[in-house]
Amino acid sequence: MTLFSIARKNIRKNFTNYFLYMASMIFSIVIYFTFVSLKYDDAIQASTDSSTKISSAFNGAAVVLMIFVAVFIWYSNSFFTKKRKKEVGLYSLLGVRKKQIGQMLFYENFIMGIIALIIGIVLGTLLSKFFVTLLMKIMGYEAMGNFVISPAAIINTIVVFIIITAITSIHGYRLIYRFKLIELFKAEQEGEKEPKASFLIAVFSIILLGIGYWLALQNLLESNAWRTLGFAVTPIVILITVILGTYLLFSTLTVYLLKVLRKNKKHFWHGINLISISQLLYRMKGNARTLTIIAVLSATTLSAVGAAYSFYYNNRSNAEIANPNSMMFITKDSHIADQVKERVSQDKSHKIVYHETIPTLNIDVDITNLNSKMSADQVEYSVIDNKTYNKLIKLQKRNDSLSLKGNEAAVLDAGYFEGLSPKYVGSTVSLKVNDSSKNITFKTLKKFNVLNLYTANTTLVVSNELFSKLANETNLVNIEAYKITNEDDAKILTKDIQSLLPEEAYFSNFYSNYAQGMESSGLIIFMGGFLGLVFLAATGSIIYFKQLTEANIDKERYEILHKIGVNKKEVKKSIARQILFIFALPLIAGIAHSIVALTALSRLMQTNLVIPVFICIGIYVCIYIAYYFLTVNTYYKIVTKSDKQ
Known part of the structure; x- marks a missing residue:
């Protein structure tokens, strides 16, 4: 019998142990193949306006995926090789040379x-139409994917x-030469010394995490810590403190808490807690590095996917903030305005909700008193009167109104950023009209728009009497505003109106912003979602492999427990608690890290990420729970396989 046939027979007989490893590899190959093939797809290139950017994005994602999959397969292969130390030792005892054993393991992995x-390639090819259609749907396009083979x-x-397979196979081959025969047979006794726990280091781990979290949640613009450390150095400090704190948390604090739990005699001697607590205690130090890697990967995955999904989730609201009106443009030619009105009125797919001609003044304003860090001392504002503001607010169905008198004013600044934007309320600025100036005092700040951003500047609302005086001294500009139904599906209407208007009309519309946001955020969520699933599959698999290795080591111990009268129900309960501890630690740490990261991001972006983040965390936890139950059942089958009961 050749080494190749023995390797093939080993795979067939141990397929259950290899199944998840192969399934993870297949899943990774399907996703990688999908990413590579999507950039060549004709449907995507024909439908989108940024096919070059999409191709570049998929190339970058494919490189990231390739590196991660290579590391994962390397890591998994090391687990399988170490798990079979006894088998390799038996081959050596029977006279099989290490070179031949290495070749056999090389063949198995290959x-x-x-x-x-x-x-993976067959599945990827069969699913190519589905993936293209899914991407197009997420990006807001109606094109259907075709079945293509690239x-x-x-x-x-x-x-x-x-x-990747060749490198990992060679790595497994070389691993054999690192073990002596006596080490191979005494693999189970390795790493079974009771770890030491320091109360000071345990406290230090919490302090490190606290420092990392505190720095991450600081206001970047006002934080003395960020200014002192520097904006380039602080993120590195956050990463180091959080990762080191997580490692010490798992290697020291958990060991310390387990020892405290062991001193609780009532709990320790209840049932078979003695076994589960002891096994966790003795192996915690060895598991710390793996659990830290999983916690960091989980945090990275949740943060990336949560942020990507939040962009997609908030796309409509972001487009509405910039464009409260479906379409808006400056009109100087009444004939062109009539043409636009006729085109909109005749469109069967859209009905006019409202159409308003808004008298506006574009006035230079001296804002030196506002201490703005984002703009010059003199800017141009779009000015409307109180009556027009209240009318637009009612049409846009906002529960708000203004009642301004004399030189009072309100400012509409949807992009207001605390610490950077001007300090409006209570401040006085000077409006420059021809050769004279008029002072106004800001009574209130509204963090939304009633005019579209591209067509109008930051908007000032002044009293009706002040607006009349200003209108007599400067040129009045009429802005046409339309609100239509089905504004997110107005591609044809938008293009037609754009062709009618000159460039100086400053045409702005909801559809263009919405469609661009759908395209970019849809692409991000597609890549982030699939990369996140690969990362999740890999991290779950790593814990699974680790627990299977420990199950084979613990098999004899559970057999002894069975012989002294411990029933299977108690054994399974002990296994479930033990594995829950291993699964819960990195999951809780990863969720905590990601919540802090996403909270910092939401503060920076000034958006609410609660709903998209909790949706992502919910999905992540559900998949992790599935891995947990799979691991418990497999572990239980291994340790009770030879039981007679």
Whole structure:
């Protein structure tokens, strides 16, 4: 019997142990193949206006995915090799040379890699239409994907994964030479010394995490800590403190808490808590690095996917903030305005909700007194009167109104940013009209718009009497505003109106902003979602592999427990608690890290990310729970396989 046939037989007989490893590889190959093939898809290139950017984005995502999958396969392969120390030792005892054992393990890994590659490419090809359609749908396009086979994507995927498989197989081959025969047979006794726990280091881990969290949640513009450390150095300090704090949390604080729990005699001697607590205690130090990696990866995944989904989730509201009116333009030619009105009125897909001609003044304002960090001392504002503001507010269905008198004014600044934007309320500024100046005092600040941003500047609302005086001294500009139904599906109407208007009309519209946002945020959520799933599958698999390794080591111990009368129900309960501890630690830490990161992001962007973030966390936790139950059941089957009961 050749080494190749023995390797093939081993895979067939141990397929249950290899299944999740192969499934994770297949899933990774499907996603990588999808990313590579999407950039060649004709439907995407024909439908989108930024096909070059999409191609570049998928190239970048594919590189990230390739590196991560390579690390994951390397890590998993190391687990499988170490798990089979006893088997390798038996081969050595029977006279099989290490070179031949290494070749056999090389063949096993390479066979699994080739099988995963073939299945992954076939599945990726079959699912190509679905993935293209999904991407187009997320990006807001109606084009349907076609069933296509991309030879370039197939060749790219084959080359990349054969190289990855070859490298990991060679790594497994070399790993054999690192073990002596006595080490192979005494693998179970390795790393079984009771770890030491320092109360001071345990407290230090909490302090490190506290420092990282505190720095992350600081206001970047007003924080003395950020200014002192520097805007380039502070993020690095945050990363170091959080990662080091997480490692010390797992390696020291958890050990300390387990030792405290062990001193609680009532709990420690209840049922078989003795076994589960002891096993966790003795292995916690060895698991700390793995759990830290998983916690950091979970935090990165949740933060990236949460941020990506929040952009997609808030796309409509962001477009509405910039464009409270469906369409807006400055009109100087009444004939063109009539043409636009006729085109909008005749469109069968859209009905006019309202159409208003808004008298506006464009006035230079001296804002030196406002201490703005974002603009010059003199800016141009769009000025409307109190009556027009109240009318637009009612049409736009906002529950608000103003009652301004004399030289009182209100400012509408949807992009207001605390610490950077001008300090409006209570301040006085000077309006420059021809050769004279008129002072106004800001009574209130409204953090929304009634005029579209591209057509109008930051808007000032003044009293009706002041507006009349200003209108007599400067030129009045009429702005046409339309609100239509189905404004998110107005591509044809928008293009037609754009062709009617000159460039100086400063045409702005809801559809263009909405469509661009859907395209960019849809692409981000598509890539972020799939990369997140790969990361999740990898992290869950790493814990699964680790627990399977420990299950084989613990098998004899559970057999002894069964012989002294411990029933299977108690055994499964102990296993469930033990594995829950291992799964919960990195998950809770990862969620905590991501919530802090996303809270900092929401403050920076001044948007509410609560709903999209909790949706992402919910999905992540559900998949993690599925991994948990799979691990518990597999662990239980391994340790009770030879039981007679």
